[in-house]
Amino acid sequence: MSEALAAPAAALPKPTIRRSTRTSRLSLVGLAVVSVILAVLPFGAGQGTTNLLVDFFILMTLGVTWNMLAGYAGLVSVGQQAYIGLGAYGVLWLAQHGVEPFIALPIGAVFCAVASAPISWLVFRLRGGYFAIGTWAVADVLFLLTIRDSSLGGGTGTNVPGLNGFDPTVLGAYTYWAALVIAIIALLGGYLLLRSRVGLALTAVRDNEGAARAVGVRVDGAKRVVYFAAALGAGAAGGLIAISQLNVQAQNVYGVQWSAYMIFVVLIGGIGTLEGPIVGTIVFFVLQRTLADYGGWYLIIVGSLAVVMAMFMRQGLWGIAARFGIKLFPVGYNVMTTPDRATHGVDRALPPSGSVSGSQESGTAP
Amino acid sequence: MIWINAIVQGLMLGGLFALFACGLSLLFGVIGVINLAHGDFAILGAYVAVALLPSIHTNALWALLFVPPIFALFGYGAQRTVLQRSLDTGPLTTLLVTFGLSVVIQNALLEGFSADSHSLSIGALTTNAFHPANGVVVPYLRLGILLAAVAVLGSVQLLLRRTSVGRQIRAVADDAEAASIAGVSTRHITGIAAGIAFATVALAGLAFGMYAQFAPTTGSTWLLYAFEAVIVGGLGSLWGTLAGGCVLGLAQTIGEQIAPTAGALAVQLVFLAMLAVRPNGLLPARAAV
Numbered sequence: 001m002s003e004a005l006a007a008p009a010a011a012l013p014k015p016t017i018r019r020s021t022r023t024s025r026l027s028l029v030g031l032a033v034v035s036v037i038l039a040v041l042p043f044g045a046g047q048g049t050t051n052l053l054v055d056f057f058i059l060m061t062l063g064v065t066w067n068m069l070a071g072y073a074g075l076v077s078v079g080q081q082a083y084i085g086l087g088a089y090g091v092l093w094l095a096q097h098g099v100e101p102f103i104a105l106p107i108g109a110v111f112c113a114v115a116s117a118p119i120s121w122l123v124f125r126l127r128g129g130y131f132a133i134g135t136w137a138v139a140d141v142l143f144l145l146t147i148r149d150s151s152l153g154g155g156t157g158t159n160v161p162g163l164n165g166f167d168p169t170v171l172g173a174y175t176y177w178a179a180l181v182i183a184i185i186a187l188l189g190g191y192l193l194l195r196s197r198v199g200l201a202l203t204a205v206r207d208n209e210g211a212a213r214a215v216g217v218r219v220d221g222a223k224r225v226v227y228f229a230a231a232l233g234a235g236a237a238g239g240l241i242a243i244s245q246l247n248v249q250a251q252n253v254y255g256v257q258w259s260a261y262m263i264f265v266v267l268i269g270g271i272g273t274l275e276g277p278i279v280g281t282i283v284f285f286v287l288q289r290t291l292a293d294y295g296g297w298y299l300i301i302v303g304s305l306a307v308v309m310a311m312f313m314r315q316g317l318w319g320i321a322a323r324f325g326i327k328l329f330p331v332g333y334n335v336m337t338t339p340d341r342a343t344h345g346v347d348r349a350l351p352p353s354g355s356v357s358g359s360q361e362s363g364t365a366p
Numbered sequence: 367m368i369w370i371n372a373i374v375q376g377l378m379l380g381g382l383f384a385l386f387a388c389g390l391s392l393l394f395g396v397i398g399v400i401n402l403a404h405g406d407f408a409i410l411g412a413y414v415a416v417a418l419l420p421s422i423h424t425n426a427l428w429a430l431l432f433v434p435p436i437f438a439l440f441g442y443g444a445q446r447t448v449l450q451r452s453l454d455t456g457p458l459t460t461l462l463v464t465f466g467l468s469v470v471i472q473n474a475l476l477e478g479f480s481a482d483s484h485s486l487s488i489g490a491l492t493t494n495a496f497h498p499a500n501g502v503v504v505p506y507l508r509l510g511i512l513l514a515a516v517a518v519l520g521s522v523q524l525l526l527r528r529t530s531v532g533r534q535i536r537a538v539a540d541d542a543e544a545a546s547i548a549g550v551s552t553r554h555i556t557g558i559a560a561g562i563a564f565a566t567v568a569l570a571g572l573a574f575g576m577y578a579q580f581a582p583t584t585g586s587t588w589l590l591y592a593f594e595a596v597i598v599g600g601l602g603s604l605w606g607t608l609a610g611g612c613v614l615g616l617a618q619t620i621g622e623q624i625a626p627t628a629g630a631l632a633v634q635l636v637f638l639a640m641l642a643v644r645p646n647g648l649l650p651a652r653a654a655v
Contacts, residue, residue: 074458076462122641126641129400129461130400130593132461133589136590137590141631141638144630257469263462263466267466295476295477296473296476297473297477300477303469307462307463307466307470310455310466311448311459314456
C-alpha cells in the first residue's frame with residue numbers, strides 16, 4: 001500500500017506516500033459488511049424489497065459507468081442506451097438459441113464491449129456536444145435495425161425464453177444476486193481502474209485535458225478504455241433489465257430515458273467521484289418512491305435538481321461529505337512527511353508538517 | 367415518375383430539416399452552446415400556439431405573428447441567465463443543463479397537455495396541393511416550409527454579414543474577449559444571437575405543428591434530425607445546413623420509396639455514412655457561421 005520516497009533534503013523528515021487513510025480503510029470494511037448483508041438479504045427480505053433493489057443496482061451500475069465516461073474521460077454520452085439495448089437483445093437472442101439466460105448475461109455484456117470498438121471509431125470523430133448527439137444517433141440506428149427483426153419481437157417486444165422453468169422465488173433471488181454482483185464489479189472495477197496508470201491519466205484528463213495532453217498523457221487511449229468499460233457495464237445492465245422484466249421491448253431498452261436517469265444520478269450525487277453515483281442513486285430512488293403517485297412530476301423535480309446541481313454545485317451531494325475529508329474509495333496519493341501521524345490522522349489534518357494532498361485526490365505521474 | 371415525386375418530396379422535407387437545424391447551428395456557431403433541448407423547445411413553441419390560439423384566431427398561421435417574438439424574448443432571457451451561467455461553469459455543463467431541461471420540458475408538457483397528439487390547423491392549406499406534372503404532388507404547405515427555410519437561412523446570413531449587430535455577433539463568436547476590449551457588450555450581443563436562434567426554433571416548431579401531429583416527446587427525434595443536418599452540411603455553415611437538410615430529406619423519401627418503413631433508418635444510415643467518409647460535412651465553413 002505504501003512506498004517510501006527518498007528524502008529530497010536531509011533537513012526534511014522522510015516522507016511516505018499512502019493511498020489509503022484511516023476513514024477509507026474503515027469504509028472499505030464497512031462496504032464489505034454491507035455487501036455481505038446485501039448478499040444474504042433474499043433469505044430474509046420479501047420479493048418486493050429484492051425486486052426494488054434489482055432496479056437500484058441496475059441504475060447504480062449505469063451511474064457508475066456513465067460517471068467514468070463523463071466525469072473522468074470528459075465523454076458526455078447520451079447514447080449508452082445503445083449498449084443497454086444490445087445487452088438486453090444479446091441475452092434474448094442467446095436465450096432463444098438455448099443458452100441459459102444467466103450465462104447469456106456475461107456473454108451479452110462482453111459482446112457489447114466488442115461492439116463498442118467499431119462504434120467508438122465512428123463517434124470519436126465528434127467532439128463535445130456533437131459526440132453526445134452522435135452517440136444518441138447510433139442508439140437510434142440500433143433501435144431502428146432491431147425492430148425490423150420480427151424474430152426478436154419487432155417493435156412490440158417478446159418474452160425471454162428459459163426463465164419459465166425457474167420457481168418465481170428462486171428466479172427473483174438469482175436475479176437479485178446477479179444484479180448485486182454486477183453492481184459490485186462495476187464499483188470495484190471503477191475503483192481499480194482509477195487506481196491504475198489509466199486512472200491517473202483519467203484523473204489528469206478530468207482536471208485539465210489540455211494540460212494532461214501537453215505533459216504526454218495518452219489521453220485518447222485512456223478515453224477508449226473507459227468507453228469500452230462503460231459499454232460492458234451498460235450491456236450487463238441491459239441483460240439484467242431483460243431478465244428482471246422477463247421480456248425485452250425495444251422502445252424501453254433503447255429509450256433515451258436511461259441516459260436521463262444515469263445523468264441525473266451522477267449530477268445529484270457528484271460528478272467525477274466514485275462515491276457520487278451511489279449517493280445519487282439513493283436520492284433518485286427516494287424521490288421516485290415518494291412522488292410515485294404524481295406521474296411525471298418526479299422527473300420534473302429530479303431533472304430540475306440535476307440542472308441546479310450542474311450549475312451551482314458541481315461536486316453534488318457527495319461534495320458535502322468530501323469537504324469533511326470522508327472518502328470511501330482512496331484513489332489518490334497522500335504524501336505524509338511524518339509517518340507517525342499518517343497512521344493516526346486523516347490526511348487533511350496535516351498542513352503544518354506538509355501534506356500535499358488537500359484536494360479530493362492528487363496524482364503524480366510516474 | 368414516382369422517383370421524381372420522391373425527390374421533390376425529399377427536397378421539401380429537407381426544408382423542414384434545415385429550418386429545425388438553423389437554430390441549433392446558430393446557437394453552437396455563435397455562443398458555443400449545444401442545445402440538447404432544441405427539439406423540445408421547438409415542440410414547446412407549437413404547444414404555446416395550442417394554448418394561446420383559441421383566444422386569438424382559429425387559423426394557426428396567426429401563431430407565426432406572436433410565438434417567434436415570445437421565443438426571441440425567452441431566448442434572450444435564457445441566454446442571460448441559465449445558458450451564460452452554465453457556459454461560465456464549463457463547456458460540458460451546457461450539455462448536462464440542456465439535457466436536464468429537455469427532460470423537464472417533456473414531462474411538464476406531458477402533465478399539462480397529456481400524451482395525446484395535437485396539431486395546428488391552417489384550414490384548407492393543410493391539404494391543398496398543385497400538380498406540376500403527372501404523378502408529382504406539391505402541397506402548398508410543404509413548398510411554403512421549404513421557401514421559409516431558404517428565407518430564414520438567407521436572412522440570418524444577411525443579418526450576420528451585412529448589419530452592425532451581425533458584425534458584432536461574428537466578432538463575439540470569433541473571440542469574445544477581444545470583442546469586449548473593442549467595446550462590444552458581449553453578453554447583450556450573445557443574448558441577441560440567442561433570441562434570433564430561439565425565434566427560428568419557434569418557427570420550426572410551428573411549421574412542424576402544421577405539417578404533422580406532435581406529442582410531448584416528439585422533440586427528441588427532431589433534435590437528432592437537426593443535428594444530423596448540421597453535421598452532414600458542415601459545422602458552422604448555414605447554407606451547408608440547408609444542403610444537409612435536403613440530403614437527409616431525400617434519404618427519407620427515397621428510403622420510403624424502397625421500403626415503406628425504411629425512411630427513418632435511411633436518414634440515420636446516410637448520416638453515419640457521411641460521418642465515416644466525410645466527417646467535415648458537405649460545405650465546411652472556414653470560420654464560425
